[in-house]
Structure formats: C-alpha cells, structure tokens
Amino acid sequence: MANDIKSPGSSVQVLAPATVANLVCGFDVLGMALQQPQDVMTVRLTEKPGIFIQKDDVYNLPVEPEKNVAGASLLALMEEWKAPVGFEVSIDKRIKPGSGLGSSAASSAGAVVAANHLLGSPFTKEDLVRFAMNGEKVASGVKHADNIAPCIYGGITLIRSIFPLDIVQLTAPPMYVTVVHPQIEVRTSDARQILRKEVQLKAAIKQWGNIAGLVTGFLKNDYDLIGRSLEDVIIEPVRSILIPGFDDVKKRSKDAGALGGGISGSGPSIFMLSKEEYVAKGVEDVMIDVYTRLGIEFKTYVTMINYEGAKCIIS
CATH class of the missing domain: 3.30.70.890 (GHMP kinase, C-terminal domain)
Structure with a gap:
C-alpha cells in the first residue's frame, strides 16, 4: 500500500490555504487558492486507532470526528486505507469559519494531506479531494469541491464534474x-x-x-x-x-x-x-x-x- 509509512508518534505540520470559490460566474465549478491567510494544522499518527481532535480553537468547533470537517474527511480516508490507524489533529485556525474564504475546506484538505503524508502518500490528489468533500458535506450539507480542489492542487481549478470527479488545473497570468x-x-x-x-x-x-x-x-x-x-x-x-x-x-x-x-x-x-x-x-x-x-x-x-x-x- 505504502512504501514509507511513518512510525506511531510521528507528526507533520501542514499549511492549508484560504480559497476563493466561484470566481464570480463559476458557481461550484471554479476556485482559487490564496497565499494568505492559511491555517496551520498538526497531525500525529497514533498507536491507538481512531481520530482524536484537540480542542484548541476559539470557535467552539465540535471534536466528535463525524461532526468535525477534518474528522469526517479522515474517516473517509480511513475507510479506504482499511488497516487500523489513528490520527491526533490540532488546528491553529487562522481562516475564520463563515468567512467565505474556504475555512472548512482548509481543515478538510489539510487533514487528509497530512494523513496521506504520514501513511507514505498512497493516495492521489484526486483521492484526497474525494475524501475532503465529506468535510464540506458536514459544513454545508453538500459535497462540493470548488474550495477543496484549489486547496489541494493549488492555483486555479475547474471542477468539470463532481460525479465522476473531474478536476482541471488552469494556468493564469500573475494577478x-x-x-x-x-x-x-x-x-x-x-x-x-x-x-x-x-x-x-x-x-x-x-x-x-x-x-x-x-x-x-x-x-x-x-x-x-x-x-x-x-x-x-x-x-x-x-x-x-x-x-x-x-x-x-x-x-x-x-x-x-x-x-x-x-x-x-x-x-x-x-x-x-x-x-x-x-x-x-x-x-x-x-x-x-x-x-x-x-x-x-x-x-x-x-x-x-x-x-x-x-x-x-x-x-
């Protein structure tokens, strides 16, 4: 499955950028990642299977994995990983929830990017988008990828289709x-x-x-x-x-x-x-x-x- 899975206790820090979804006319199909602001997430591989979310933010976000956007995304990843695994998640939340800057996407994407690294990178970026979309469903009730895709791929992305997932990376001039x-x-x-x-x-x-x-x-x-x-x-x-x-x-x-x-x-x-x-x-x-x-x-x-x-x- 993976060639370089980390040992229990290993951790990784991830910078997860804010994103602008829609880009005016592209509702649910266009998105762009920003250099600032960015969440800082720390994810640690644990000996005990499960997801453990640290309560260290000022926004009173839920710590139950299925109710937390990062937790829901990790649950989807763990379902495909199949082997018993555990993650401890801590988020320095610098993208305010409800800001319209992809706060839930940053937490969802950052969590699965970190987990994938700790597991030796067995999953593709498209896989990670699929997993992180479960976090967006927790946040808004809908599995949309216009924030998730640019957060994981970077740059500007076009979501041609959700089912099946079809992500197109776009080039753009400096702006x-x-x-x-x-x-x-x-x-x-x-x-x-x-x-x-x-x-x-x-x-x-x-x-x-x-x-x-x-x-x-x-x-x-x-x-x-x-x-x-x-x-x-x-x-x-x-x-x-x-x-x-x-x-x-x-x-x-x-x-x-x-x-x-x-x-x-x-x-x-x-x-x-x-x-x-x-x-x-x-x-x-x-x-x-x-x-x-x-x-x-x-x-x-x-x-x-x-x-x-x-x-x-x-x-």
Whole structure:
C-alpha cells in the first residue's frame, strides 16, 4: 500500500490555504487558492486507532470526528486505507469559519494531506479531494469541491464534474488578490437556501459565456477578457443583499483599476483581482474606507495566487 509509512508518534505540520470559490460566474465549478491567510494544522499518527481532535480553537468547533470537517474527511480516508490507524489533529485556525474564504475546506484538505503524508502518500490528489468533500458535506450539507480542489492542487481549478470527479488545473497570468472580510457571518447553508431553484435561459446563456470567457482569459493571459468575464447574473444579485457595502466596494474597486471581482464563496468576504500591486493596494484603501464608514469591523488581505496548495512543512 505504502512504501514509507511513518512510525506511531510521528507528526507533520501542514499549511492549508484560504480559497476563493466561484470566481464570480463559476458557481461550484471554479476556485482559487490564496497565499494568505492559511491555517496551520498538526497531525500525529497514533498507536491507538481512531481520530482524536484537540480542542484548541476559539470557535467552539465540535471534536466528535463525524461532526468535525477534518474528522469526517479522515474517516473517509480511513475507510479506504482499511488497516487500523489513528490520527491526533490540532488546528491553529487562522481562516475564520463563515468567512467565505474556504475555512472548512482548509481543515478538510489539510487533514487528509497530512494523513496521506504520514501513511507514505498512497493516495492521489484526486483521492484526497474525494475524501475532503465529506468535510464540506458536514459544513454545508453538500459535497462540493470548488474550495477543496484549489486547496489541494493549488492555483486555479475547474471542477468539470463532481460525479465522476473531474478536476482541471488552469494556468493564469500573475494577478494580485485583494480581500476584505467584514466581521459578520454568512453561513454557507443559509446562502444556498436563498438561491433560486430555476433560472431563465437567457441568464444561463450569459453566464455560460462569462465562464467560458473567464477560463479562456486565464489560459490566454488576457487581462481584458478576464475583466469582462467577471460578471455573475445568477448568484451574486441574490447573495449580495446579505453583504452590507457590497455594491459600493465593487463599483469603487473597479473605478480604482481592479479587473473585477465579487463575493468570495458564499460571503461575506469580497475579493478583487488586479494586474498590478499598487492597484491592489488602492483597492484595499477603498475597502477600508467603505467599512470604516459603515462602522463594521473588517480584515483585509493583499495577496497573490497560491500555486502549491496545502503543503507539509515539518515531518
């Protein structure tokens, strides 16, 4: 099964990056990994079989494996590993749950990346995505991979299909990513509940064109096409009502030179893509101004695309 399984007591530390799902028009099919922020996870191989989650976060996350996103992902991995095995998991949670920055995906992906390393890397990245999707089901009720795939593969990923799983890694030109996280919570499950069950054909056609244009823009290094394609006529008009200041941030960011952007995942975080760093920092100034005026606490990041994905840094 594995050539280099670690001995009981061995541990590994993993950096698991935040992710931006959807990329405006690509609901549930496009995702991007960020250099910042990142969770820091430590996973130890134990002599006693089972999953043991340390209670060391401030978010009161459950420690029962089946109720914890990292635990559910590890349970799926252990089911395919078959031999008795145990893992102790500790998470330094730097991606706030409910932020829209793939917090549950980071925990799910980081756990299986660490476990795979400790077991001698018997599983492929696609296997790890399958396992980690079980964590997303715990978090939102749905097995989606638009955060999981970029967290594990790095860069920008296209989920062509979930069943069967078909992940396509995309190239893209250098871009800066500016993110604002208003300190309010939008639950993924709630953000899904308000979506329309049906869409008009003309809206679907426009959305397909934008998705195709965005992917083509990435592959051709065409910044103008990327900017023109960052438009969502189906999801964003509904979800944006949950995010105070959204319309103001988007308009002023584009006026400041951003290529475009929108809601990160289900929100409340908002992301904007820029070609140059000085523009990205100008966009950050816009975001700071909007939320300072609204009197809402916030956190901002000026970062870039993370092409490595979740990675082991100590073993």
